[in-house]
Structures are given as C-alpha cells and as structure tokens.
Amino acid sequence: xxxxxxxxxxxxxxxxxxxxxxxxxxxxxxxxxxxxxxxxxxxxxxxxxxxxxxxxxxxxxxxxxxxxxxxxxxxxxxxxxxxxxxxxxxxxxxxxxxxxxxxxxxxxxxxxxxxxxxxxxxxxxxxxxxxxxxxxxxxxxxxxxxxxxxxxxxxxxxxxxxxxxxxxxxxxxxxxxxxxxxxxxxxxxxxxxxxxxxxxxxxxxxxxxxxxxxxxxxxxxxxxxxxxxxxxxxxxxxxxxxxxxxxxxxxxxxxxxxxxxxxxxxxxxxxxxxxxxxxxxxxxxxxxxxxxxxxxxxxxxxxxxxxxxxxxxxxxxxxxxxxxxxxxxxxxxxxxxxxxxxxxxxxxxxxxxxxxxxxxxxxxxxxxxxxxxxxxxxxxxxxxxxxxxxx
Amino acid sequence: xxxxxxxxxxxxxxxxxxxxxxxxxxxxxxxxxxxxxxxxxxxxxxxxxxxxxxxxxxxxxxxxxxxxxxxxxxxxxxxxxxxxxxxxxxxxxxxxxxxxxxxxxxxxxxxxxxxxxxxxxxxxxxxxxxxxxxxxxxxxxxxxxxxxxxxxxxxxxxxxxxxxxxxxxxxxxxxxxxxxxxxxxxxxxxxxxxxxxxxxxxxxxxxxxxxxxxxxxxxxxxxxxxxxxxxxxxxxxxxxxxxxxxxxxxxxxxxxxxxxxxxxxxxxxxxxxxxxxxxxxxxxxxxxxxxxxxx
Numbered sequence: 001x002x003x004x005x006x007x008x009x010x011x012x013x014x015x016x017x018x019x020x021x022x023x024x025x026x027x028x029x030x031x032x033x034x035x036x037x038x039x040x041x042x043x044x045x046x047x048x049x050x051x052x053x054x055x056x057x058x059x060x061x062x063x064x065x066x067x068x069x070x071x072x073x074x075x076x077x078x079x080x081x082x083x084x085x086x087x088x089x090x091x092x093x094x095x096x097x098x099x100x101x102x103x104x105x106x107x108x109x110x111x112x113x114x115x116x117x118x119x120x121x122x123x124x125x126x127x128x129x130x131x132x133x134x135x136x137x138x139x140x141x142x143x144x145x146x147x148x149x150x151x152x153x154x155x156x157x158x159x160x161x162x163x164x165x166x167x168x169x170x171x172x173x174x175x176x177x178x179x180x181x182x183x184x185x186x187x188x189x190x191x192x193x194x195x196x197x198x199x200x201x202x203x204x205x206x207x208x209x210x211x212x213x214x215x216x217x218x219x220x221x222x223x224x225x226x227x228x229x230x231x232x233x234x235x236x237x238x239x240x241x242x243x244x245x246x247x248x249x250x251x252x253x254x255x256x257x258x259x260x261x262x263x264x265x266x267x268x269x270x271x272x273x274x275x276x277x278x279x280x281x282x283x284x285x286x287x288x289x290x291x292x293x294x295x296x297x298x299x300x301x302x303x304x305x306x307x308x309x310x311x312x313x314x315x316x317x318x319x320x321x322x323x324x325x326x327x328x329x330x331x332x333x334x335x336x337x338x339x340x341x342x343x344x345x346x347x348x349x350x351x352x353x354x355x356x357x358x359x360x361x362x363x364x365x366x367x368x369x370x371x372x373x374x375x376x377x378x379x380x381x382x383x384x385x386x387x388x389x390x391x
Numbered sequence: 392x393x394x395x396x397x398x399x400x401x402x403x404x405x406x407x408x409x410x411x412x413x414x415x416x417x418x419x420x421x422x423x424x425x426x427x428x429x430x431x432x433x434x435x436x437x438x439x440x441x442x443x444x445x446x447x448x449x450x451x452x453x454x455x456x457x458x459x460x461x462x463x464x465x466x467x468x469x470x471x472x473x474x475x476x477x478x479x480x481x482x483x484x485x486x487x488x489x490x491x492x493x494x495x496x497x498x499x500x501x502x503x504x505x506x507x508x509x510x511x512x513x514x515x516x517x518x519x520x521x522x523x524x525x526x527x528x529x530x531x532x533x534x535x536x537x538x539x540x541x542x543x544x545x546x547x548x549x550x551x552x553x554x555x556x557x558x559x560x561x562x563x564x565x566x567x568x569x570x571x572x573x574x575x576x577x578x579x580x581x582x583x584x585x586x587x588x589x590x591x592x593x594x595x596x597x598x599x600x601x602x603x604x605x606x607x608x609x610x611x612x613x614x615x616x617x618x619x620x621x622x623x624x625x626x627x628x629x630x631x632x633x634x635x636x637x638x639x640x641x642x643x644x645x646x647x648x649x650x651x652x653x654x655x656x657x658x659x660x661x662x663x664x665x666x667x668x669x670x671x672x673x674x675x676x677x678x679x680x681x682x683x684x685x686x
Contacts (some may be wrong), residue, residue: 042607216659247514257530
C-alpha cells in the first residue's frame with residue numbers, strides 16, 4: 001500500500017522539482033529565449049501576422065549583428081512563437097507555457113488588450129518581464145486590486161485615456177463637431193475604455209453625445225443601432241472598433257444613409273481595413289501610433305527592411321513590435337545577468353529609447369511610455385498622415 | 392410622413408431582414424429534427440460554408456448573383472448529403488446523444504477546415520449593386536429587398552414541397568413513425584438524404600444572402616447565428632416548419648426592437664429572457680405539439 005502511494009506521488013514530486021528549477025539562472029544557456037504571443041488566428045489574424053513578421057525581422061537583425069552580450073558572453077536570440085487565437089484564455093495558456101516550459105527570459109505580446117490583460121497578470125505573478133507592443137488599455141500595466149503599476153509589465157504604445165482625449169479634441173477642434181455618436185463593442189476592453197474617455201472629454205470640450213450605442217463581439221447585424229444613430233443626427237460617429245468590425249459597420253452605416261465622417265482608434269490601422277470596408281471608410285479619420293510617410297531616418301530603415309522582406313509597408317503593430325523587441329534588447333544589453341529580475345530592472349532603467357514610433361520614455365515607476373499620436377486619414381487604398389497630436 | 396413613423400418602419404424593415412435570414416437557417420434545424428429527432432449542430436457551419444461558396448464563386452469565377460446563389464445552394468445541399476452519409480447514418484441506431492456529439496464534431500471540422508485554408512476574414516464584392524431608395528426618409532436598400540423577398544419565396548416553396556408533394560408526404564410519414572414506414576415501401580434513406588439536401592441548401596441560400604448583407608465573412612461566423620437560428624426553431628416548436636418561420640421572425644423583431652427601445656447593451660439579455668419565458672409557458676414551442684412516447 002505504501003509503495004502505491006509512493007508511486008502515485010513520485011511523478012508529482014518530479015514535476016515540482018522541474019518547476020522549481022525553472023527561471024533559475026544557474027542553468028547553462030546557449031540562447032536567449034524570448035516568448036512571442038500573437039493573434040495568428042481568430043478575429044484579427046492580420047495583427048498577429050504583422051507582429052510576428054516584425055519580431056522575426058528584429059531577431060534576424062540582432063543575430064546577424066552577432067547576438068546580445070550579457071555578462072561577458074554573447075548569445076543569439078531565439079523566438080518562441082505562440083498563437084493565442086485572439087482569445088483571453090489562450091493568452092493565459094500561452095504565457096504559462098512560455099514561462100514554465102520554455103523558460104523564456106521575457107515575453108513580447110499579446111497585442112490586443114483582451115489577451116494582453118490576462119497574459120500580463122500571469123507574467124506579473126511569475127515575475128517575468130512582458131512588453132506588449134499594441135495593448136492600449138490601462139488595465140494591462142495596472143494592478144487592478146491595488147491600482148498601482150505592475151512591476152514586470154511594460155508597453156511600447158500610448159494608452160486609451162490619452163487616445164480618447166486626442167480624438168475628442170480632434171473631433172471638436174479640427175472637424176468642428178458639436179454632436180457626436182459613439183458606437184463600440186461592449187465586450188472588448190480597449191474599445192470600451194476609449195468610448196468612455198471620448199464621451200467624457202467630448203462633453204468637457206462643450207460637445208454633446210447624442211447616441212451611445214453598443215454591440216457585442218461576433219455581432220454582424222448593426223442595423224438597429226445604426227438606425228438609432230442616424231435618427232439622432234450626429235456630426236461625426238466615433239467608432240473605436242477593430243478593423244474587421246469596422247469593415248462591416250462602415251458598409252452598413254453608409255447603406256443606412258449615415259454620410260457623416262467616421263472617427264476611429266488605432267485598432268483601425270491594419271491595411272486589411274481597406275479591403276474589408278470596400279470604400280465605405282473613404283475620407284474617414286483614425287488615431288495611430290506612427291505614420292510611415294513622416295518617418296525619421298531610423299524608422300525609414302526599418303520600413304525599407306520590412307517592405308523588402310514582406311512586400312508591404314509595416315502597419316503600427318509591426319512598428320510597435322519592432323520597438324518592443326528593440327526595448328528588450330536595449331534592456332538585455334544593460335542587464336548584468338540573464339535572470340528575470342535583472343532583466344526587468346534593466347528594462348525599468350531604459351531611458352529615452354529612440355524607436356520607430358518615436359522616443360519612448362517611461363513615466364517614473366510605470367510601464368506606460370509618454371509619447372505622441374498621429375491622426376491618419378483613409379485616402380484611396382492608403383492611410384495618409386494628417387497631423388501630430390501631442391499629449 | 393412624420394419622423395417617428397419613419398423610424399419605426401425602418402426598424403421594422405431591419406427586423407424583417409434579420410428574421411428572414413434566421414428563418415432560412417432555422418428551417419434546416421427543424422427539418423432534421425422532425426425526421427431524425429436529432430439536433431444537427433453542424434448546421435450553423437454549413438451556413439458558414441455557404442457564405443464561403445458565395446465568396447469563391449463571385450470572386451474566383453466572377454459569377455453574377457443568380458448563378459452564385461443557385462450553385463451555392465447546390466454545393467451546400469451536396470455537402471449536407473455527404474455529412475449525413477458519412478457522419479450520421481452509421482449512428483442512426485446509436486443513442487441519440489452520440490449523433491449530437493458527432494454533429495458538434497462535424498461543425499468544428501468545418502470551422503477548422505476553413506480556418507486552415509486562410510484565417511483572414513474575407514470581403515464579398517457587391518453583387519446586387521448598392522442601390523438605396525429613399526422614400527420620404529425611409530431607406531430601403533436593394534440588398535434588403537432581395538433578402539426579404541427571396542427568403543419569403545424559399546419558405547413558401549418549402550412549405551409547398553412538404554405539404555403538397557409525394558416526397559413531402561414521405562417526410563411527414565417518417566417523422567410520424569420510423570418503424571413501420573419502411574414497410575409501406577418508402578425509401579427511408581433516400582428521403583432522409585433529400586431532407587438534408589433541402590435543409591443544407593436553404594442554409595447555403597441564407598449564407599450567401601448573409602454574405603451580401605454583412606459582407607465580411609470568417610470561419611466562425613456560423614456559430615452565433617447557428618445558435619440563434621436553433622433557438623428560433625425551438626421557440627417556434629422544433630420539428631414544425633411554419634413554427635421555425637414564426638420563431639425566426641419573432642427573434643429578429645425582438646432583437647431589433649429591444650435596441651430601438653432600450654440601451655443596446657440589453658439586446659441579447661432581454662431577447663433571450665423573453666424567449667425563455669415563452670418556453671416556460673409553452674414548452675413545445677409556439678406551434679409545436681407534444682410528442683407521444685409509444686410504449
């Protein structure tokens with residue numbers, strides 16, 4: 001009997017010992033393993049593909065230059081790519097796998113907030129550095145129970161409160177809108193917070209919100225809400241939605257007779273939008289992290305390398321992923337050792353990193369960078385830069 | 392006309408459009424249940440395949456609307472027969488739950504098959520011209536008109552087949568009693584195949600109309616719509632064709648009207664609460680009849 005119990009406990013004990021060994025820097029390592037969680041399938045595969053392409057480009061450049069030297073030894077970087085299918089639960093599973101099985105030194109991604117928020121919880125709990133390129137929701141870098149910033153989570157992009165304010169100001173000051181309608185996905189984190197902050201700022205600036213309508217992820221018929229919005233007579237419609245939804249909503253809105261400009265968030269920025277919307281977003285505006293047509297020389301180099309390898313202009317997710325990889329490699333170069341605590345501390349000490357999307361400077365004690373946004377307009381099959389919007 | 396009236400007429404048109412599409416899908420659930428007493432959970436994904444057929448035929452072969460619609464119906468009809476032969480027929484004598492689980496598996500297979508070909512959502516070109524007529528402020532699009540009228544025509548056609556033809560009579564006979572009907576010389580297998588072909592063909596028609604009305608399609612589009620159509624069939628009285636239609640137009644109207652009256656966050660909550668209450672009051676659905684268990 002005792003033997004049976006022993007045999008039953010043995011595998012558990014072995015697993016526990018293996019787990020305890022994870023994250024231990026005394027392991028001899030040949031490569032620096034970096035985890036990448038991206039949306040390769042699910043609702044936004046174009047986002048995941050851009051992010052993976054940019055990460056692979058960055059890793060290729062790092063390795064071509066001989067790798068990264070940490071504590072006197074040079075290591076090549078190895079990417080471990082996980083697909084999260086644009087889902088929260090699969091993001092958690094991917095983060096757990098990367099941390100406990102693959103023993104990565106840091107994680108890049110996920111991009112969409114709905115996956116980045118839960119993955120960031122896992123990274124924080126397991127004291128592993130996570131840098132999300134594209135997640136703009138405040139909750140990603142904040143500890144929701146204490147309201148304090150998480151110490152292991154950083155991002156390469158600006159945040160929703162900032163974007164909501166920028167867009168509300170753009171709508172009132174540049175488009176002269178007095179009445180605005182808001183239409184957003186109530187089940188998705190980033191659109192929800194952008195909609196709330198737009199409403200707040202637009203009202204503070206003296207505007208009037210005439211309709212505040214919602215839908216749920218997976219909805220295809222928006223006719224009832226659009227009919228309501230049309231009868232409210234807004235000057236603009238604020239539509240902080242992902243590009244796949246924008247395609248559907250914009251076409252139904254035009255068919256329902258809404259001719260006013262649509263104003264969107266950075267979630268619009270995939271070139272796929274133009275294909276999916278079939279002309280319905282012509283002339284409309286959205287906020288973005290960077291504009292390829294006003295690129296700095298360093299950014300130009302990245303854009304050319306990316307276009308040369310993949311045949312299209314990198315979108316903002318690609319640029320931000322490239323910057324997230326750049327931030328991580330800057331941190332690794334400064335880190336005295338390859339353990340996760342040392343890498344995290346080196347990351348927090350990175351100051352004024354000059355990336356493709358502008359200068360990234362973290363607010364003290366926070367993983368949120370202070371940077372500016374651009375406003376883009378859809379013209380033909382291109383996104384054209386309209387103006388810069390500083391914080 | 393006054394503005395409020397226009398607004399309500401507009402919402403009414405929206406409800407008819409949505410209800411028409413739900414009805415075409417709900418008919419497939421109700422027909423298969425009527426004849427095999429089995430819930431074909433792969434049906435929503437057959438609808439999705441219909442939308443992809445429509446996409447391929449219109450973009451790759453450049454066909455216009457009518458041939459696209461007919462070929463899509465033919466294609467999904469065949470798919471329905473193949474699914475029945477390969478996945479459900481071997482289980483006809485097995486416990487009913489096995490067939491339902493197999494149906495879920497077939498659905499997952501169809502989703503992941505489409506996903507494996509390409510995970511990107513696809514945009515369907517405008518096949519019907521994007522004309523919008525403006526009648527005193529009421530906007531009626533060509534797509535809306537085609538969807539509403541075509542779904543009513545197809546439903547009428549199906550009702551005629553089931554109630555006025557020999558094959559329809561055979562279907563009704565099988566749904567009444569599977570044990571003794573073969574003894575009367577009715578080819579049960581063939582009738583079941585035809586039932587699946589018609590149900591899947593209607594799902595294909597719904598898929599292509601849906602793809603025109605909501606022109607961004609992806610491999611998961613059938614899940615939610617499939618569930619909703621299934622609920623329509625249950626509310627109307629599953630197994631009853633006219634019931635499925637009634638259920639579909641009820642759900643379509645309730646979804647649209649909840650948004651029109653209340654904040655849009657309440658839509659699914661109120662819609663499904665109402666439907667649950669309806670089921671509590673009439674457990675067999677609006678036009679359904681209790682099945683007598685023979686001992």
